[in-house]
Amino acid sequence: MDDVQAMHIANGIINGPVSAIFIAIAMAGLAVCVWRAKLDLDDRLAPMAGLVAAFIFAVQMLNFQVLPGVSGHLLGGTLAVILVGPWVGALCVSTVLIVQALVFADGGLTALGLNITNMALIGTAAAYLLVALLLRVLPRSSRGLGATALIASVIGVVVAAMGFVAEFALGGTADLSITAVAATMAGTHTLIGIGEGLIAATTVVTVAKVRPDLVYALRAFRAPIRAKAAVA
Amino acid sequence: MEPLYLARESRVHRLSPEVKIAAVLLFTIVVVVTPREDLTAFAGYTLLIALVAGLARVPAGWLLKRATIELPFVLLAVVLPFTGHGERVDWLGLSLSVDGLYGAWNIFAKGTLGVLASLLLAATTSMRDLILGLDRLRCPTVITQIMTFMLRYIDVLIDDARRMRIARLSRGYDPRFLWQVKAFAVGVGALFLRSYERGERVYLAMLSRGYSGRMPSGSGSKAPAAEWVVSSALPVAAAGIAVAAAVLA
Numbered sequence: 001m002d003d004v005q006a007m008h009i010a011n012g013i014i015n016g017p018v019s020a021i022f023i024a025i026a027m028a029g030l031a032v033c034v035w036r037a038k039l040d041l042d043d044r045l046a047p048m049a050g051l052v053a054a055f056i057f058a059v060q061m062l063n064f065q066v067l068p069g070v071s072g073h074l075l076g077g078t079l080a081v082i083l084v085g086p087w088v089g090a091l092c093v094s095t096v097l098i099v100q101a102l103v104f105a106d107g108g109l110t111a112l113g114l115n116i117t118n119m120a121l122i123g124t125a126a127a128y129l130l131v132a133l134l135l136r137v138l139p140r141s142s143r144g145l146g147a148t149a150l151i152a153s154v155i156g157v158v159v160a161a162m163g164f165v166a167e168f169a170l171g172g173t174a175d176l177s178i179t180a181v182a183a184t185m186a187g188t189h190t191l192i193g194i195g196e197g198l199i200a201a202t203t204v205v206t207v208a209k210v211r212p213d214l215v216y217a218l219r220a221f222r223a224p225i226r227a228k229a230a231v232a
Numbered sequence: 233m234e235p236l237y238l239a240r241e242s243r244v245h246r247l248s249p250e251v252k253i254a255a256v257l258l259f260t261i262v263v264v265v266t267p268r269e270d271l272t273a274f275a276g277y278t279l280l281i282a283l284v285a286g287l288a289r290v291p292a293g294w295l296l297k298r299a300t301i302e303l304p305f306v307l308l309a310v311v312l313p314f315t316g317h318g319e320r321v322d323w324l325g326l327s328l329s330v331d332g333l334y335g336a337w338n339i340f341a342k343g344t345l346g347v348l349a350s351l352l353l354a355a356t357t358s359m360r361d362l363i364l365g366l367d368r369l370r371c372p373t374v375i376t377q378i379m380t381f382m383l384r385y386i387d388v389l390i391d392d393a394r395r396m397r398i399a400r401l402s403r404g405y406d407p408r409f410l411w412q413v414k415a416f417a418v419g420v421g422a423l424f425l426r427s428y429e430r431g432e433r434v435y436l437a438m439l440s441r442g443y444s445g446r447m448p449s450g451s452g453s454k455a456p457a458a459e460w461v462v463s464s465a466l467p468v469a470a471a472g473i474a475v476a477a478a479v480l481a
Contacts, residue, residue, distance in 0.1 A: 011346035013339055016265045034372045041374060047435040050381020051428050054389055057382060088378075095378045102253070102353065102362055108346045109260040173268075173338050199420060206421020207428075214428070 008097065008115045009164065011108030018171025023113030029121045030094060036087035040216075045084055048214060052080050053092040059199065060096065074192060075160055077123040078131070078153040079200040082145075083207065085216040086128040093120035114167050123160030127152045135221040145208055145218075146201040153197030154190065161189035236298065236354035244288035244356045248455030249365025251463040256353045258467035263345045266474050268338035273477035274345070280469055281348045290355045299347050310336065359383055368454060373446055381431070388427045396423060 014022075041049070056076030076096075080089030094116050101112050130152040138144035165182045172181075208215050244252070259280075266273050285295060314332065321328055357365070363383075367376045396419055405415065 010339070010343035011260060011264050013343070019264065030372075030375075034374050037374050043435075043439065046377065047381055047385075047431045048428065049378045051385045051389075051424070051431055053378050053382035054385035054427075055424060057386060058389060088374075091375060091378055092382075095375055095382060098366075098375070099379060099382070101350065108264075108343065109257055109350065110264045110346070173335055202418075203421045203424050207425055210425055211428075 008100065008119075009108065009111040009167075011110050013108075013173060014111065014114055014167050015171040015173050016110075018167060019110050019113060021113075022117050022167065023110070026094075026113040026116040026121065030091070030116065033087045033090045033094075037091050040085055040088050044214065045088060045216075049084050049088050049092055052076075052083050052089070053095050055203075056080060056093060057096045057099070059196075060100070074196040074199070075119050075123050075157055076196070076200075077119065077160070078127040078149055078156050078196070079203060081124050081128045081131055081152070082149060082200070082204050082217040083215060085220065086124060088216075089128070090120045090124045093124060114164075118160045118163035118167070122163040123156050126159040127156035130155055131217055132221065135217060142205045142208060146205045148217075149201040149204045150194075150197035153200050154193035157189045157193035157196055158186055161185040236351065237358050238290055238294065238355040240289045240356075242287060242289045242356070244284065244352075247356075247463055248368075248459050249357050249361040250368045251455045251459045252353055252357055253362070253365050253369060254460075255463040255466045256349045258464075259349050259470050260346050262467060262470040262474055263349075264342055266342075267478070268334050268341070270474070270477040270481060272480070273473050274341045276473035276477070277345050277470055280466060280473070281345065281352070284352055284466060285348075288352060288356045290352060294355070295348060295351055298351055299344060367446070377446070381435075384434075385427060385431055388430055389423065392423055392427050392430065396426075 056079065059074045059076050075093070077089065077093055080092045083089075084092060097112065097115050097119060101109055101115075131148055134148040134151060135144070138147055162182070162185070165178065165185055168176075168181055169178050204215065208218060212218055259277075263274075263277055266277075282292075285292065314326075314328065321330055321333075353362075363376050363379050366379070367373070400415055407415070
């Protein structure tokens with residue numbers, strides 16, 4: 001595993017004050033997640049959270065160099081949201097980012113607030129809202145679940161990428177046009193989102209078929225049917 | 233899994249993990265807030281990193297090879313001198329923006345120093361110790377718990393992926409090049425489930441042996457005050473360099 005080539009925001013890309021603000025935002029967001037995750041985390045979810053984090057870790061090593069200077073990679077937020085829920089899911093993604101910063105020197109330590117805000121908070125929040133909506137709207141089948149994972153992945157990844165664009169507009173140290181940065185980020189991440197969506201959809205559908213009890217989103221949004229069946 | 237850990241006998245290796253994490257974090261903050269024009273300060277930081285690397289007996293080649301991880305982001309810096317505005321200088325027949333040059337330098341210098349500092353931390357601290365250090369720095373147990381499981385599961389995932397590949401090969405499935413991806417894509421869900429169920433059994437075994445969400449800390453105790461003093465030398469020296477450079481300029 002020597003040539004890991006994932007790369008998050010490094011130190012110095014975004015200036016000090018803006019980095020500091022986002023560290024505060026990330027800390028506040030994580031505090032809420034830790035508080036809510038404690039309510040969610042039971043004997044089934046704890047090992048699942050670890051596996052989801054490991055999976056995301058592995059998946060984030062796939063890195064796409066689409067344009068010079070802008071590389072993107074899979075984020076894994078949607079997979080986390082569907083399997084372990086929004087709070088534990090955001091913590092899984094954050095954990096991956098912290099380990100990558102400390103152990104792989106991937107992503108600057110002072111940029112950790114920015115990276116966590118984009119990928120763990122904004123990305124998973126967008127994905128969770130979409131999952132919550134789509135699971136209610138789409139048919140209650142494995143196809144519906146797969147489509148949910150795919151759509152939520154694409155949009156979640158692009159929204160997370162826009163987080164970077166917003167931060168760059170606020171405190172970018174480089175003198176590049178914001179529209180150009182936004183266009184490259186959006187283009188790259190739409191493609192990445194599709195790739196990520198396909199991986200998330202296959203994984204989630206397989207797990208839902210074999211062990212539906214492990215899928216948090218099904219417990220949260222499709223439980224009524226199982227309850228009725230139990231009564232009957 | 234210990235991807236970047238370099239097992240050596242050195243003073244830096246023997247320091248407690250929490251003091252090393254704190255030192256690297258503070259050092260990085262000092263580097264990031266340094267104004268980009270203070271070239272002498274950045275030279276001083278590089279010297280400090282070299283000193284610590286020497287103390288930790290981490291070879292320069294090892295560090296530089298792994299520092300290439302930041303290349304994708306540094307490439308962003310290359311275009312800045314050409315696209316920047318304001319005053320321009322001529323260099324080898326190219327017209328470069330002074331502001332853009334400083335911008336590129338800013339990203340390159342701060343990015344590289346941050347990566348080198350993190351690499352030194354990873355080289356001198358094992359993964360288990362890092363989690364222990366985070367735990368002692370009052371990182372929430374939920375996070376250290378997910379981290380512990382994650383590190384275990386990465387090996388489980390890799391091993392299960394290898395087993396599934398061997399199973400495919402032994403059944404005569406031997407596609408070339410990119411066509412291997414198809415089998416992997418079809419098998420990714422199965423891989424996830426197999427790893428989960430393997431890990432679930434281990435987790436239940438841990439629970440029945442008294443696991444309560446925190447790993448036993450073993451023989452090591454909290455860092456003594458002396459270690460905090462020793463490791464604070466790095467950020468304090470960096471801050472001294474920053475102030476000195478600011479005063480001189």
